[in-house]
Structure formats: C-alpha cells, structure tokens
Amino acid sequence: MSAVRSWGGALGIAMVARLLWHQRLVRLGQRRFWSWELLWEVPTAAFSAIVGAGIAAYLTLDGDQSLAVIGICGWLGPRGAEALVDRILQTYVARQSPKE
Template sequence: MKDLADAAANNGWWLAPGIVGRLMFHSKEVQAGRRRFWGREMLPETFIAVGMAMIGNALGTYWDLPGPVSAGLIGALSYLGPRFIDTAGANILERFKRRRP
C-alpha cells in the first residue's frame, strides 16, 4: 500500500500546480463579478486544469525542466488556459503566413 501512495505522489504532483493556476484564474473572474465562486463553471474549470496540467507536464518533460520550473510552467499554462493558447497559436501562424510570399 505504501508503494501505491509513493507512486501516486511521485507521478501525480503535476496536478496541483494545474489546479492552483486555474483556481487563480477563476478567482480573478469572481473578483471581477463575471461569475460566482461556487457556480456551474467549477466542473469545466476542473477539466481545463487537468488538461492544461497534462500539457504543461509534457512540455516540462520534453524540455527536461527541473521540478519547480516545470511546476511554474504548468501553473502559468493552466492560468492562461486553452483560449489564450489557441489565440496565441493563431497569431503566430498568421505572422508566418504574412512572411511567406
């Protein structure tokens, strides 16, 4: 049983920065009055947090980042969310299209 707990702690650590990053975004939206804290938005935010944490963990592993740096990357990506990444990616692609004749 201790091996199972150790494996969960070693392999699931990346979920915490993802949840914290998304919770910071959600709290900002609550302070701005755009949503309630315990509203129906919490369930989709959880899925977004897990998804962005998976992406951040994959990038951190690919770039061989140390743990704290990888956690920062995961938290930042989770805070920014998929809409920001989609918009940033579209802008980058648009710049490449304008460069090519």
C-alpha cells in the same frame, strides 16, 4: 520522486492556477464563485497539467521549472493557449499571398 507524486503535484499546480483564474473572473463580476463554471475547471486543470508536463518534457525541464510551465498552462487554459498560438503563428509564420 515517484510518478504518482509528480502527477499529483502537476495536477495541484494546474488546479491552483485555474482557481486563481476563476477567482479573477469572479472579482470582475463575470462569474459567481459557487457556480457550474467552477466544476468545469477540474477537467481544464487536468488537461492543462498534461499539456504542461508534455511541454516541460519536450524542453527537458526539471523540478520547479516544469511546475512553472504547468502553472502557466493552467493559467492560460484552452482559450489562452489558443490565443497564444494564434499570436505566435501570426508573428513568425509568413503569410502566403494568393497566387495570381
């Protein structure tokens, strides 16, 4: 598969995930469908595709597995990724107590 086709697929998956997220917020009444927030989902999808592809490459995932990681990154977006990393750090990184 060529690099252009794979990046197109990655961006497409991330864009679908961001549109699903946007649609969820519309259904909850937090956004209108045709709004400026919809325009901001395009760079968010591109960022999510790049991050997801990087994670998939680091984990040496191929094909559908890498697209799944990209879709998850697209769904989470920047705020979801921040919350996930914060939760992981709180769980697995020992808190250092101040020295007295």
